Every structure is written in structure tokens, then in C-alpha cells.
Amino acid sequence: MQLFPCPFCGPRDETEFHYGGDAGNARPDGADVPIERWANYLHMRGNPKGVAREVWVHMNCSEFFVMERDTVTHEVLSSTALDGGHAQ
Amino acid sequence: MSAKRLQSGGSAIDRSRPLSFSFDGHTVTGFAGDTIASALLANDVAVVGRSFKYHRPRGIWGAGVEEPNALVDIGGATPTTPNTRATTEAAREGLVARSVNATPSAATDRNAFLDRFSRFIPAAFYYKTFMWPDWHMFEPRIRAMAGLGTVDAGWTPKQPSAQVNHHCDVLVVGAGPAGLAAARLASEAGFSTMLVDDQPRAGGSLAHRDGEIDGRSAAAFVEETVAALLAAGHPVLQSTTAFGIYDHHLVGLNQRHGDDRPDTLWRVRPRHIVLATGAIERPLPFANNDLPGIMSADAALSYLRRHAVLVGRRIVVATNNDSAYEVASALAAAGAEVTLVDSRAREIPGAPAKVRVVSGRRIASARGTMRVEGVTLDDGTRLDADSVAVSGGWTPTVHLFCQARGKLAWNEARAAFLPGDPVKGISVAGAAAGAVSLSDVFATAAKAVPGEPKGTVPRSTGSEATAGIVAAWPSRGAHGRVWIDYQNDVTAKDVELAARENFVSVEHLKRYTTLGMATDQGKTSNLAGLALMADITGRSVPEVGTTTYRPPFTPVPLASFTGSRRGELMAPVRRLPLENVHRGDSGVFQEYGGWLRPAYYGGGEADRSIQDEALRARQSVALFDGSTLGKIEVIGPDAAAFVDFIYYNTMSTLKPGRCRYGFMLAENGVVFDDGILVRLDEHRFIVSCSSSHVAAVHARLEEWRQDRFGRAAVYIHNATAEMATLTVSGPNARKLLETVGLGLSLDDADLPHMAMGQGIHDGEPVRVARVSFTGDRSYEISIRADRAEPLWARLREAGKAFDAVLIGLEALMILRAEKGYIVIGKDTDGTTLPHDLGVEGPRAKRQNEFVGRRSLFTEEASRGDRLQFVGLAVPEGEAPLDTGAHAILRDGGNLRSQGFVTSSYMSPALGRPIALGLIRRGAARHGESVEIQHLGKVRTATIAAPCALDPAGDRLHA
């Protein structure tokens, strides 16, 4: 059981969280966005082995935040509220 | 008689409490404090089991969790458990134990003949044969031989296992000298401490090895330390195995209670872990080293001192290290005739009293059939023996360290892998860290406790164990069969075979030969196997490396992991506020999308009841509990822009007090949900989503709110559980409600179709929405969930005058299907786009952004041959189509699916079957007939518009 630090609720069990995707995956708007760009946004992923920046949601409080963690060791490096507030 | 119980001694047994149990049908006697194994030894039972493959007779090897041989199925007075280690299971009065993999008994197994063919069925032989004519010809017989213990098919679950979460500063695993010292020091340093140990009593090696601590007996040290820990409020758990260290250092413990209670699972989150897990003695390699009567020297000492069992009269103690000298000395002192064979010629301890020492010699082979009768040394010397106690050295128990991503370092002098670079938050102490003498053990324990040293480190004041060892690994080309993995019957020759065939990686070695894959997971065998592989391939032992250490350290009952998560507690259903009322009306409940809801009412035959409800709903008026409908409020200055973005349909143009039907798409364009959006006022909407999608819709709304709009612009509140929604539908719906009185005008001018009004009932505010999922005039009345019951009763009462009918979900499904209204996930699938459902407008016209927009213009989304939503009619007089049937196209000799039936019912209002489906190019094919196949049978249907009843929609206003 990993412990993830919700910026609002503090360290909580991993089962309370839901993975939301790569951080910084900006959405291109418009019906005429080049399809490659749209597919890139919709499907392509960094999926790094090692340090990753990801969006997560703490389902208990519904708040989304950015978490940095190591996808191999599972060490959590930081978590940041979307509005810039830091946890811990 | 060879093994026997001594007249006195035995620190673990209580001679005032004799007991008896049965093993393979024979009565075995013992005392409280015996394990099954110690009692079997005391009764001189040599053969306790059969090996997995060759059905070799096997005796007790060890005295602990590493036991590869002595597995028994237990039952009788104790909970039924297959494959129980006799060395760790307490003997109990009335227990029934059966040897595994033996028919009828371990002593007389009828499959013993297999051993005679062993030369033809070496490691991995099965990959090389049974291919012709076919594996299926051979598999049944081989499969019938599989397995060890037997599952009791009549077994029924007992009370659930308890599960405990626990936090502490320091968790110490192992209550031997290192663990006790570390726990005491941690406690004295002010840490909240927990000490766990897999034996029934604390002490570890102190319970049978020599030692004097702070001038007192080891027993006194153990007792006082445990008492001090308990007095300071620290939990000390015996018979508790730390089986795994998981992510972020969560430690799993399995606690056995020694009675009928199921084991308890502990999830412990310590700040620091001290592993004082000891070491496991290895066998020595010689031919027939698996004969019953050949056992671990340390186990022989343990049985002697803990259970007063002397394992033989004429004992050969064979060793390559110093630790067996104490064993030989003790066995001789207890009256056995002891010969100590030390493979080392030099730098060996002095001969113990009454022990004959043969140095510089190894055992070459053992002889005997059902138990060892003697050994032959490498110089040809024959020694008679009824028991052979062997020590091939010690393997530190580093499983948990490695599970926590710790790396091992090979120590040539110790002939062992020791913990390498430290892992943050974990320290290793005692024999697990390679310490041998008690002084070293205590020194490692002192270092293992985090922070500045506080408290007093125990001092060893007696004789000290020494670490001398010269490795004795299996060697190439040895004569006879040298057994490495006892349970899985892996010999040195099998390792040589694996090497010859290029299975030289340690993981290939394991998988090819099954070395270390048995229930003991190779605790006594892995190192010997990989050392031999190193020798054969000219590599060093660390170059070969170890296999990965996986949890659990020892097998853990599945029931421990389950705890109370079974039945409804495993996957709870959601329940209606009015469930009991519906049950009072004979509602028959079924689960729909996680909700338990009335399928229909009355005790009659299901189909008849459902048809009757659907028909009467059309005739007068129906009452339906729609409380599961989503009610998510969207509030704030950007609420209108927000719902525009969320919905496929433009929603910002909706006027306050009005409702609009729409789709929500996923970003891939697929219709994710449908439902009514209500605009309460300029900045306030209610998203009424599908019952089963509430949580998912809520999550999506939150995501877009936070990611795109900002917290201050929109606020989202899921009020689904707060409100009950009661639906009144049918030609007489308005008349019924007018007799109830809801405090608002039901006049069509004031409350037209797709409008919402605020009323009051019995002092409680109600929202009345004129929306319809039946095609008839309908009113959805939402009220605080805990005030819904009186309103429902009032509706029931008023309904009597109109012959109102209670309808369940099944009748509702018919009513909506008659109208061609979709149910997402039933009439759509994960590829359905909005225009497949005939809603093309927003895709064609909308100029502003919405979720999923770009995906509606991909190549795939623009294809002309998409599956489209249609109705399906059958020839007159025929039965309804089968839901799940496919429309087929004959393409030469092949069939191709052209879509499928998604909903199909007998319509009581129309008096004929109706069906909905997704059919390729269906929208343009109304009137065409298609072949419909279900389970091989083909029928014909005609493609039609989805709406079969009242296409003009007059009934909405009737």
C-alpha cells in the first residue's frame, strides 16, 4: 500500500486516488486541430521509467493535483495542488 | 525404536497435559507444547510424507518454517487445512493428520514405484515427450498425480479473519537474541515498538542453543525482555509471521492463534523495520541425503532441548562448520552414541565429550530404504546410524530485506549472501546480518535501532559460538543421487542437466528443474543449486545470483487476505431510501448498475407481472421510484459556459425553469452518458445523469472544472443521495397529482413538457420536473430522501382512484423501448458516437468547444457504414428477437456481423414484439429486411424507426 500525499488531506492510502494522466498534457481546442496533434493529446503518453509528473485525483475530496514520483521505486517526490499550493 | 522421548527436560512441553492425535490412521501421543513433528519424532515415526515427483519416502528435516518434507493435511479437532507444515503446527488433542501425496499412507504409498523410473523422467522430461499423438492423451493421468494435499470439498467458510491496521515507530521481526535486544533498546529509546516472531514462544536460537547473557541464563533474558516490552505497552506477537514488505514499507503479518479462530492479518506501517530473522541451516550434499532420519543438526538440537526428543540412538553428526559441535555434544550428553564427521581437516573446534570426531572426511552416501541405516564416508568408511544430523552451513534469512529492494552481497568467508547496501528505513540484525556469536548479535542489534543509542546493550557472558565454515556445495559428477530440493525432487544431476542444455541463468535453472518452486520456496535448497550451477559454468556464486524473493515468506491463508470482504461486504450494493416500502409491496429486487431496485412487484410470474405493469402504465397512471437518477448541481458564474463544454448539445440557451435532454461525450467522441439538464436559475443547473454513471460523471465534471474553468468559476455538488425522485407517469398523471397538491400550478401553460417547477408538500420543498422516459405525460418529483416516504404514501393513496400501478424497472424498460429511448451501455457500446444515434445537429453546427468534439471528425467517425441506432420489427405472430442476436450478411461462404439487437421486448401496448439495435448503415435502411442470427438459428426482421409507439409524441401532452 503506497501512501500518496494529497495536498489537501495529507498522506492517504493509494486506494483513495485515481490516476489522471501526464501532467502538462494541454488540450488543443477546435474542430480543425490537426488530427496528429489531437491523437497526441488523446492517446500518446510519456510513460517514463523513473521520475514521472502526473495528475492525480484524491477521490475522497475530489481534488486534482500534480504528483512527482518514481515509477520504479514508487518513491513520492512531491505533490502540488493545481493552483500551486504545496503539500508538506 | 530409534527416536524417543526422554524422561525429563523439554522447555516447550507440559508433561502434565498429555494429548493424542492421529497420523495416517495411527495414534500418536504427545504433550501440550509439542508440534506435530516433535510428537511424530517422539513416537519414532520416520516416514512422514512423500516427495512430489518420485514419491520418495521423506522424514522430518527441520524444526521450523523451512521444512520441505513434513507436510500434512490436518482436520478433525482443528480447522481443515491442506499442506500444513508439521514442524510449525501445534499438536492438539483429537487432531487428524494425513500425509500428503501418499496413497494410502506415507509408509505404504502405492506410487512409490515411480522412483524406480526416475532415470527416465529427470528434470523437465515432460517438455521432451507426450507430444505424439497429443498431450491431451497423457495430461489427464499426469494431472491426476498433481498436487500435494487434498481440498475438503465439503468445507464451509467460517467466521471471517480479523484484519488489523497498526502503526509504530519500530517493528522488530524475529524474537531471537537480536530481535529481543533490538526491541528492548528501541523501547528504552522511547520508540513505540512492536515485536513479532513466528514461533509459539520467544527466544529463537536462545531456546535451544547455549548462551549466558548479563550473567544470567538465556531463558531469563528472554522472559525478562518480553515482560519489559509488554509492561511498556509494546505489542509482542508470537506465532506471527512477517510474510512481506510491500510498497512504502507496509509490512504484512499473519498471526496464528493456535485455536479454532482463523488467522489474523496485520498491516503494519512502521517508521523503521529491524529484521532479526535469523538464518536457516542447509543440508549437506551426499548421495541419498534425503532418507528419512537425516535431518538438520540444529533441528535435532531443538527437538532435544525444547521437546525432550532424542532423534536417534546412534547418530552421525555431519558438518562443514562449527555450529554442529554443540549439537553433537548435546546429543551425546543425552545418551546417544555420536560420531561427528567434519569435512574440514584443520582449524576445527576441539572434540566434545563422548563424541568421536572424524575430521577431513565427508559423507559420500547414506544407505537405507525407509529410513537411514548408515553412511559411507568418502574414504570408504562405513558408519552405522539410525539418524544423521547434518549442517551444511547457514543461510541468513534475507527474504524480507530483498522484498524491500535490498541487494545482497556475497560473503565468501561465511559462504553466504548477506544484506548489502542498507535500505532506508530497514536494518538487519543478528544471524540475518551474518552475526554468529552472541556478542556480535547484540552489537548488530544495537546498531539496528535508529537514532542515538540509548539503553543498555545486553552482554554475552558465556561461551560464544564461532563462525568457522568451509563451504560444501554439491559437486559435478557425484555418484548416486544427491538431493537438493527435497519437496520437488531436484538432484545435482538435474542441475547438471539444466547446465548442459543451457539453462544456466539462475531463473532458468529454477524454472527448468523446479528447484525452489515448492511450498518451502527453496529455503533449504536454493543456495546449493546455484552454487553447483556456478561451479559447472565456471562462474562465482554472486555471478550466478539468486532468484527474486517474492512474498509471502511462508504460505499465508487466502482467508487472511479476504477478512470480512465477502458476500455483500465485498462489493456493496446501493440501496433506495424507500427499499423497505417496496419490499412491503412485494417488490422483487435485482441489481442494476450497482443499485438494488425493484424489477417488478407482486409474487406472480415475472413476465406476466412485468407485462401487466407496462400495460396498465399506458392505460392510466404509473408510480415509479426513480431515486437513483443522478442529481449533480453545477453552480457558479461560469456554470452556463461549463455545461456548454460538458454537453454535446448547446445548453447555455436553456431558460431558467426549463429542461433539456442531451449527451455527454468522452474525449474520444463516444457517448458516455445521456440525460436531462435542468436550469434552476442563471447560474445553477442540475445534471440528471444515468443511475449507474453518477460517480463517473461527477468525477469528469470535477476534472474539467479544476483543469479548465477554475475553482472560483464553477462549483459542483453531487446531491444524488440527498434526494429521492418519485415519478408519476401516464395519461392520468396530472389528475393524480392535482389531488395530492404539490403547491404549484400543474397547468400546462405554467408547467409545460420539459419545464421544472418548485412546489411544497407537507411543508417540504419539492422540485417537479415534467420530463418523460415513458413517452407519456410524466412528472418527476424530487424531495429530501428522508421525507420521501410520506409523499410516496400520499401518491399511493391518491392513486387508488385512478387504478395507479406500481412499476419496476423491467416495465419501465419496455415503456422506454416502445418509444425508442436509449439506455447508454445497453443500446450503445463503447464505439457509439452521437450521430450514430441520429443526433447530428451539434456536430454539424456547433461553433464552440465541447468535450470530444475533434474526435467526431476522424476518418472513422466520418465513415458511411457505421452502426446506427434503429428499431427492428418481426413478422406478425413471431416471438421477440433475442437480445444479443446479430444481423448477418452472407459473404460467399462466410458470415459477417452487420450489428446486433440491443433491446427486445414484447410490447403489451402494441400487442407485438419490439426491438432496438445497432445496424450497419441502419438509419438509411428503414424498411429493409435483415437476417438475424442467434445461437446458430436465423430469423428475419425488418429495420424500422426506433420509435414504435406514438411517433408524433401526442401522449406527452395527453
Next chain:
Amino acid sequence: MTTRYSALSLLKEGLAGQTGWKPAWRSPEPKPTYDAIVIGGGGHGLATAYYLAKNHGITRVAVLEKGWIGGGNTGRNTTVVRSNYYYPESVALYGLAHRLYEGLSKDLNYNVMLSQRGMVNLCHSVGEMEIGARTVNAMQINGIDAELFSPEDVRRVAPIYNFSPNARFPVFGGIWQGRAGTARHDAVAWGYARGASRLGVDIIQNCEITDFIIEGGRCRGVRTTRGDIRAERIGMAVAGHSSVLAAKAGFRLPINSYALQACVSEPVKPILDTVVLSPGVGVYVSQSDKGEMVIGGALDRVPSYGQRGNLPTLEGVVAGTLEMFPIFGQLKLMRQWAGIVDVVPDSSPIIGESPLPGLFLNCGWGTGGFKAIPAGGTLLANLLATGRHNDISRPFDLDRFATGRLIDEAAGSGIAH
């Protein structure tokens, strides 16, 4: 030396002390150039090399494996072989694999122990039965064996299931594929390795790719821990680590890596003859020929490259197992582990040329790569040999993520939407 495997050769070697067996595969030093390189010595990579040699006569082939062959998901999965798929594209792919599996032991002269004792996917409600019927009909139309099982049928093949009237997940029926079953996973890797090696393929273990050699916008080879190795056509079949290699090659994939856990009980005498899957519970169970209950469940919740099990997922999976088979409450868990799988949005594999010309992909198998090994190998071999798709591999090209033409089995069978 004994090369051919048979009962007779076992007998002969038995008399000779098993000393005449040849290495199952050679371990040569890598050559500087090959006609084709296959990265990844798992089932798919080894099968690719085998079929390159067997089907296309291309034998100057190297399989580069960073660890030991078969050590990834091939050696970590729960060994189920089935082709109970919904879409014709999937049926073509997995049907090919299934047929090849049926002849594999004889083809390779290596008993992979394909055990076709059937598999039932349970349905726990009327709604699930409707979807079950939709799936069975689709399978039958597509030429795959399938039956829609009644509760009595389920009871016949899995009598120890929880048929209690109070069961949380009652049985309304199921989808049965009689040809489904299990195979011995390691044997598949070793059998292909032996077959490929005998045809001249070099299998190079402990050879990790550190970079790609890219010249003129084309992949011309790889840099490895054992030196540079060149080839004009390079295939990668490195499930779980596809994104890592893609990053070295300069592109991204529609993949997230997740741990998929599995566990086994201690071995017991046979009591469960078939594979039983409950989508409602999220667990499937079979009993191995050694007697262990082999238990698989859903993916972990957290994207990860850590090949290890954890407690929360295990607890859920075990709870589901005991809900399905309450009598397993007397069993003990012997071992748990995890493999890292490529999770793709539509849960279908990616087969085709990568954005880097000369580099071809075989990835994205999600939780189901083992059953597809013979097809994955056949198709990647065809791509490497011809540079072109055939009809079976074409729909699985990476371009489907731009065209929107996804092959989403879960969507088709109504599970996720």
C-alpha cells in the same frame, strides 16, 4: 548428441545418464551485422525470430534480450490461451494464434502442454447474459467455437463455484470456449528459442539496448551493452518497456505501463478442471498441472515499472477468488508476483512500422500477450521480412489512433464505455 525430443530419446538418454542432450539453444557472441534484429527475448521476440527463419528463410537474425529469455511477461502470466474475441479483426489475430498453438508442440518438437480444458466467462445478471449472447453470436459468426452456457452448464464444468442462493455474484450463465485452456508459459519461450536457434538464429542474452543507431532518418542498428549491432530491419517486442525504447528512438506510444499481479496457492490434488473467469468479481482462476490454483485479477491502480506485487490489489483479488470458490478458504497463498504490461486505450496490440523507419513494433498487448505469441511472432516476422502489413496485422497499425479506428474489445462487449 541427442537433438530430437521423443519418448524414445528420453529412454535412450535415461540409460545414458541424460548426458547426451544438446543445449536447447546456442549462446553465441553477437555478430556486428544481421539481416534482422529482434529486440526482446520473450515469447513474441523468440517467435518472431523463429518465423523469420521458418516462414521467410531469413536466418541471419539476432534476438537481443537484456536479461534471460522468457523472463518478462512470458514467464509471469497466468498461461491462459483463448480466442473468445468479439471483433473480426481480433478474431483473425487471436484465432491465428490459437490455431498455431494447437500445432505448436509438434511444430517445435517441444511440449508446450497446451491443455484445452475450456474456459467459461461467467455472467452474473440478465444484462450480462444479453452481452454474453452478443459475444457468443459474434464469435460463432466469426468462426470461433463458442457456446452460451446455462447455469446448469456452468455447474457441470465448475461444480465447486459458489452456487449458494445468497451468492453476491450469482451465475446466470456464461460464455464457454471449449478450445480455450492453458499452456506451459516457459516452455513456449524455450521451445521457440530452441527452434529458432536450430534454424540459425543467434540468441544473445544479457544484452541491453542503450540506444538506436539512426542514420539518414532510418534505424540502422542498435547500441548495446555488448557492442553495436547493425541490421536494416529491427523489430521490438519488449512488452512493459515499449515506451522506454520508443523514447530512445524518439517517439511516444499510446501506452501506460502497469503492474499486473498474479498469485498461486500451494499445490493441491485436482479439483478445478477449467478456467473460470468472473468479470463481475474481476478474477479468473485455473488449476495448474502441478496442482496450484493460478489466480489473476485486474491491473494495479498505479502506473508502475516495479515488477512486484502489493497488498491492496492482492486482497481484492483473493477476496474475489473466495467469493467464487468459498472452499478455497482452506488454501494458502504460496507466491505472488507481478509483470509490467503495456496498457493501450483500446486494449488491442500495436503491430506495424514505428515512426522511425526500419523499426517495427510488436507491443501494447495489455494483459493478454501470452495467448497471442504465435500470431505476434508470425506478424512481426512478416513485417520484418516484407516491410508490409498483411490483412491480419493491418488493422493493428499505430495509425489507428489518428484515424480513430480503434479495436476496443471492452467497448464491443459492453464492459467499458
